[in-house]
Amino acid sequence: DVVMTQSPLSLPVTLGQPASISCRSSQSLVSSDGNTYLSWFQQRPGQSPRRLIYKVSNRDSGVPDRFSGSGSGADFTLKISRVEAEDVGVYYCMQHTHWPVTFGPGTKVDIK
């Protein structure tokens, strides 16, 4: 199975400052169809996960443009340009290029 790692696992941030989360996979996530099926999710306490980014860098509808995704192969990054209070939660990367689908361990973002 593809192992997903994230760093850091805990990220205290200052409101209005940028934040960045790294996600690495144990093998390339480039699919035979040429797509890279790497997504990012936000989970607020008590809520279901919400997808923010799909296929590395595509923002879902309604997701603020302060969220951006980048990367390739096996190395990916989620960036928040200016953290807001509503961004507190746990962020997960997920790959579904290879089955079974696997998630990273999560990065807990909170306000300093």
Next chain:
Amino acid sequence: EVQLVESGGGLVQPGGSLRLSCATSGFTFSSHYMSWVRQAPGKGLECVANIKPDGSQKSYVDSVKGRFTISRDNSKNSLYLQMNSLRAEDAAVYYCAETGGGYWGQGTLVAVTS
């Protein structure tokens, strides 16, 4: 509006069985890969099973192989998870989700305790 509504969770003794159901609406269910994702209390997300749109291919995480079975009924826009030989470590909120993660249900709680 897209909706995924799970049901069938509850309290079960170790070694027991449960069948989870997920009723969907608002999207073309028969065209989508689907998954069951679980989250133990205070823990991260784990995808336990996936299924192709036509049901012809399925995959499972090692810890549930031989005990859990994912299935779907495209005529009913529904996804299922048959869980047998349940263990304490299977206790979690179980989410029905589109495999790419675009759609999620609210989750159903499975508790395994004697």
